[in-house]
Amino acid sequence: MRIHPHDLLLQELAATSPETRKKCLEHLSTCPECRDKLLWLRALGPHLPQATKILPFGRGQSHLAEYGPALESASRSLGPIESAYFSERAAAPGLYAELTQHPLDRHVLLVRNCPRFHTWGFCELLLGRSREQNFSDPTLGERLALLAVEVLDHLDASLYGAEPLEDLRARAWGYVANSRRVQADLQGAEEAFSFAFSFLRLGTGDLMERALLLDLKASLLTKQGRFAKALGLLRRSVAIFLELGEKHRAGRALVGMAAVHSLAGEPERGIFLLYRALPLIDAARELRLLLIARHNLIDNLIETGQFMEAQKMLVKARPLYQRFPQPWYQNRRKWHEGKIARGLGQVDRAETLLLAVRDGFLLSGAAYDTALVSFDLASLYAEQGRMAELKRLAAEMVPVFSSRQIHREVLAALDYWRQAVESEEASAAVIAGIAAFLKKAQHNPELRFQRPE
Secondary structure (H helix, E strand, O other): OOOOOOHHHHHHHHHOOHHHOHHHHHHHOOOHHHHHHHHHHHHHHHHOOHHHHOOOOOOOOOOHHHHHHHHHHHHHHHHHHHHHHHHHHHHHHHHHHHHOOOOHHHHHHHHHHOHHHOOHHHHHHHHHHHHHHOOOOHHHHHHHHHHHHHHHOOOOHHHHOHHHHHHHHHHHHHHHHHHHHHOOOHHHHHHHHHHHHHHHHOOOOOHHHHHHHHHHHHHHHHHOOOHHHHHHHHHHHHHHHHHOOOHHHHHHHHHHHHHHHHHOOOHHHHHHHHHHHHHHOOOOOOHHHHHHHHHHHHHHHHHOOOHHHHHHHHHHHHHHHHOOOOHHHHHHHHHHHHHHHHHOOOHHHHHHHHHHHHHHHHHHOOHHHHHHHHHHHHHHHHHHOOHHHHHHHHHHHHHHHHOOOOOHHHHHHHHHHHHHHHOOOOOHHHHHHHHHHHHHHHHOOOOOOOOOO
16 A cells, blocks of 8 residues: 655645655655646645645654644645646546547637636646657647647636646647657747747746656757757756656656667667666556667667677567557567577578568558668678579569658669669678668658769
8 A cells, every 4th residue: 555645745845945855756756646636736836725835844844743733724725626636637538528529620619619628637638648649640649739738828827827837838839849740840840849948938947847848859859860969958858857756757768869879870879778778667657668668779789780689688578569469569570580580690580580571561551661671681682692582672662662652862772772783783782881871861851862882
């Protein structure tokens, strides 16, 4: 059974310095109930009843028994506040279900004109749904975050507190920016982040909100190829998360740092960071993040030629992969198995696995991944001098990708490869160079293909 801090201690925590709140933060990092309660108390800020401001915890007051009557009075005063907050949270899913009964183009009008949607709890729910959707449907994620902004425009600052509302507004615009980043609308993402940071400056100065926004902005900088600046923001967010006792969020930011190093061609640095991140990640809180961390670690080990270690990590990760049966995850698991098999000299097994992965990517419409795994196969064929298979692979690829949404420079690289194969000039070195270009171009659409000398 958990022992929760008293409500008054949570309120005091919201107003005290970091030095006085370590133990309570440790509890908050694992207790959603108390985190929710604290957020509500922070939101009310100066509007809390005076009876709740009488205990200066950590300031020389050691005899709590002297404050018995005041504690009872404060508890009675907090009752309606807590009740209102939890009522909003409880009502939010029903409001969302009601909203989804209407066409998408009517949602803004309904939220704007119906006061029952104007609650902090409903705004939080919209932001939570936006975050959830961002991976699978970023367009919907952006729409939900903008709807949360609409809700915020109608919330009562005298009830919730003006500064906490600015914090929440900053978070909403951060989610808008992140959704636009996933949709490759980089200019729109920049504009949204500009709004987010301007609202954050008007807020409470909350370190958690700042760290979350820095983490999101780093993803955009990474997409833009501005790796050094992205790493700088992520280092700051990791430091803040650790200071606040948010080990899980620190672990997530470390996974992000490792990904930046991998894109910058520094997989060995990514390995170090991922080993740091793994013990910080709370699987009960975000199982997918644990899988991503292990998956990326295996990928970096393969990139640095540590095939035996990669094999050991893959065996450990198999139960995790089984929890995610979707093709996106399973194709990538098999891809790792194929590359490890090749690295260990198991050529026949590698070919069988890579062909299966290629078929899986084709079936799911993952054109870019199909191109990359095809180059793994091409490299294998070139090393063995299997020109007939190499020509067949090249002939199959270009028509497939010409009909897909792949930018012009990538198509130019594929066409050059096809010509090199036809003239039997596609050496392993040429294939490796084109494959390296494809990996970089996947995250940098502005990259131009330069034909090898």
